[in-house]
Amino acid sequence: MKTLRLLALGWGLHFKMLSRSAFDGVLGVMWPLFFATIAFFMFRAGGGGATLLYAALGASVMGIWSATAVAASSALQRERWQGTLELLVAAPSHFSLVLLPITLAMATIGVYSMAATLLWGRFLFGIEIHLEHPLLFVLAVPVTVGSIGMLGFLLSVTVVRYRTAWALGNAFEYPVWLVCGFLVPLSLLPGWVRPISWALAPTWGIRAIREAALGGAPVADLAICAGLGACYAAAGILLVETVLRSARAHASLSLS
């Protein structure tokens, strides 16, 4: 119960802070809209209505990753700049319970972007969203958000010693959009890319969302997405221990 309370409080606190940030909040919603609009124009000029709906769903999930990638990679650096990293590490709670809600809140901000993109597509491009399996769609969205949040958690821990991690997070934005098949069918990518796609939860998340909306069997995709999210969380928790031990031993917690 105590753990759940900590996660919920942390998530709420960081969600409020991020919502009021011009960079993470306003830009987080606007940024994917530029790409979604370009994709809508490209697919409209070259394809039919069904392709537009495919693009709209993909573009809507792009925002969740955008909101997470840059912010998560610089999450620890931000705590370091604010002078709160040492306090958080010294707290009796496990550090991963402090960090997880931060990255989950970042991914949740992406839901704004998701809604904005779908509404943008509906009202500016006339893309109607028919949900074949509304309940599964409603389930697929939080599972995808949660898994992307976990991926952000793993990313934030991995780059903890990298002082300018925001740049790395920035550089991860396009590759994940591409490799996870948000706007491009995976069959168009070279064969060697597919194992990378399969290891990324957003691939399964967007597939589940599309199958829930357009028709198909999204349950297996959802299960894989959730499973991968759990694996990222486990890997992140294990890595946190190693990273913190090293930082304490070398007295480098605030130096990176």
Next chain:
Amino acid sequence: MTSLRLFFVGGLMSYRALFHWLTPWVLIPSFLIAPLFQILLFVYIGRAAGLESDRFYVIGNAIQYASIPCLFAMGNAIAGERWQQTLGPVLATPARRLPLFLGRTLPVIGNGMLVAAFALGVGTLMLGIRLPASSLGPLAITIVVSTASCTGLGLVNAAIGLRVREVAVLSNILFGLLLLFCGVNVPLDELPGWMSTVAQGLPMTHGIEAARRLADGETLGGVAGLLGAEAVVGGAFAIVGYALLRFMEWESRRLATLERA
């Protein structure tokens, strides 16, 4: 002589001191990796949509990506003074403002050129695109003109940064607008009429069009009109940017908002 020194030496010093992206840890992911993935992203979307050839996207995105240094570095090189608490001393000096501000654009233009040239070179190699050997020189000129033109917009961005707190947000929005409006990934005739019209007044639009025509075998003389239009647009933005800088300086003295960040 003092003005020349201020223009060249002062500009370079400001760029080195205020643009924090010059470390390899930022430079490599931001200027070398990201543009290539932007190219790949749109090449594959283009293939999925069946709209244009790979060459269309490689040229468009390689040149447009130069706007990242043009907007961000320009923002840092001038608006960054406020964050460093050095804006007051800089503006208190009797230095002439024209070389003081315009000198800071030169390294930014150089940065943008290198980014665009790298993205175009590696992008074409990566996707197996062949450009006529005769087009390489004119393409280099086109990159110089486009980058200089976009730096004019960067100057406006920097001037606004003297008043607006979130320069990074503004730079990202301008980057997104250029990507959307300038025919980078969607041919101008596929955009709504008002967007194509707006695009005529934005940097990069004419430069990208000129580069595509050069890659199709057009001569430098054949795209002179487009390059001229690109230069005029950039020059207009530079004049507006400089005027806005002077206005912001005057306003910040009048309202005591110089250090309000």
